[in-house]
Amino acid sequence: MRLSNLADYAVVLMSAAARQCGSVPLHAALLAEQTGIPGPTAQKLVSSLARAGLLVASRGSGGGVRLARPAAAINVAEIIEAVEGPIALTACCDDGRHDCGFEGSCQVQPHFSVVNTAVRAALAEISLARLAVAPARAGHARESDPASARTPIAAPAFAGTMS
Template sequence: MRLSSMADYAVVTMSAAARHCGGARVSAAQLALETGLPAPTVQKLVSRLTAAGLLRSVRGAGGGLQLARPAAAISLADIVEAVEGPIALATCLEQGRHDCALEPCCSVRPHWPAVNEALRGALAQVPLTRLAQMEVVA
């Protein structure tokens, strides 16, 4: 399993936003500069992350972006889901998806919800505070 580039970039963007001390506001342009990501990509991510309630946008003088809640209360799962939707290894459980030829006789399908929940649970255990650290702590 691999994260999409957009999910990866969302984690990088949120980590950069979290490094701004005390909830200081930062512009999308500044996040693009700090992360090395293209500004249009950061703008798209900011839009999704704001819609998901992870970032807050403040307009006007002194405006900018800031985390919508404390970094410790935002998990890797929250960020990935903001960009990718629900975390799932198999698409056969998605509403309206019936494109698998094995669906009528699949013996594994009933087990995917437990696998998906385990994966989401593991990602939910990684807080943004840890991702925002400049040094890796084992």
């Protein structure tokens, strides 16, 4: 399973925003520069993330964007859904879609909702705060972050793939 580039970039952009939270006014151009995401794509993501209620934008002098909630209260599933829509591993997991040629005879379809729910729940367990912290070097867990001792996450957050 692979995240789209846009979903990947959204996670990376939000992680950068969380690291900068409160230190400087954030603008799409600054986030693009810090992350290497192309400027127009960063602007599109900022707009999508603001529409989804994950970022708050303000105009004028001293304006910019900021996280709508603390980074610990934002999770990876929300970020992905902000740019991709509801997480659906297969078409039959997407409510209202009935375009599968095997729909009437598939023995697995009734079980896909369990798999889909488990994947979404796993993504929802990963907070933006966790992704915003620099990863520990191999074998050196950070004492201040007990979660990192259990499952270290390498940066960037999701380099386009999910395992």
